[in-house]
Amino acid sequence: MKIAPSILSADFSRLSEDIKTVKSAEWLHIDVMDGHFVPNLTIGPLVVNAIRPHTNQFFDTHLMIAEPEKYYQEFIAAGSDAITFHIETVRDPKALIDAIHQAQAKAGISLKPKTEVASVEPYLADLDLVLVMSVEPGFGGQTFIENSLEKIERLAKLKLEHGYDYDISVDGGINDETAKRCLCAGATVLVAGSYIFKSKDREKTIKGLRNDR
Numbered sequence: 001m002k003i004a005p006s007i008l009s010a011d012f013s014r015l016s017e018d019i020k021t022v023k024s025a026e027w028l029h030i031d032v033m034d035g036h037f038v039p040n041l042t043i044g045p046l047v048v049n050a051i052r053p054h055t056n057q058f059f060d061t062h063l064m065i066a067e068p069e070k071y072y073q074e075f076i077a078a079g080s081d082a083i084t085f086h087i088e089t090v091r092d093p094k095a096l097i098d099a100i101h102q103a104q105a106k107a108g109i110s111l112k113p114k115t116e117v118a119s120v121e122p123y124l125a126d127l128d129l130v131l132v133m134s135v136e137p138g139f140g141g142q143t144f145i146e147n148s149l150e151k152i153e154r155l156a157k158l159k160l161e162h163g164y165d166y167d168i169s170v171d172g173g174i175n176d177e178t179a180k181r182c183l184c185a186g187a188t189v190l191v192a193g194s195y196i197f198k199s200k201d202r203e204k205t206i207k208g209l210r211n212d213r
């Protein structure tokens with residue numbers, strides 16, 4: 001199981017120092033928003049490039065943008081290890097998965113809370129990651145949406161039945177309590193922003209999320 005602190009809740013004026021406070025996490029989650037697919041603007045490839053020399057952590061890049069096929073290459077060049085795009089934003093998901101793999105990065109698909117697992121089923125065999133949004137994408141600090149658990153269970157079942165090997169990641173409203181339930185449902189990556197970055201002892205909070213105190 002991997003923890004992916006979302007730097008959306010970090011202090012942007014001192015990102016490199018804030019990253020050092022979550023060193024025990026395997027991944028860093030980078031939320032990219034375009035003010036179009038979601039009503040907020042955040043990080044571009046310049047920021048990814050700026051923080052890349054400060055850590056060896058895996059950069060889990062969550063593109064909440066329209067036309068991800070136009071931008072994925074810039075993020076990979078800047079240092080992203082995985083590119084996750086939204087199923088709601090592309091006409092030909094398989095072509096984009098292949099293009100991301102061709103560029104030597106891991107490929108993920110994310111689904112908004114109201115999007116059914118069935119919409120990503122045709123692509124599961126090719127994916128490295130499925131990201132279940134457990135809040136409406138756009139902002140940190142929202143409350144976990146319960147139907148996410150059924151989606152995680154369904155993705156875990158399909159993975160087992162077909163021998164797929166994607167990670168199942170869950171993003172939004174993760175805290176000690178929701179983390180436990182997501183892990184029981186089959187999640188393998190927990191994304192957490194405000195819960196980690198607003199806590200006093202971030203490393204202890206990460207340990208707590210792993211259920212290992």
Ligand code: DX5
Pocket residue numbers: 006008009029031062135136137138139140141142171172173174191192193194195
């Ligand atoms: C929301 C982002 C999340 C967000 C999670 O659109 O995709 O990654 O940072 O924040 P918390 O953990 O505070 O819900």
Ligand code: ZN
Pocket residue numbers: 006029030031062171191
């Ligand atoms: Zn995210």
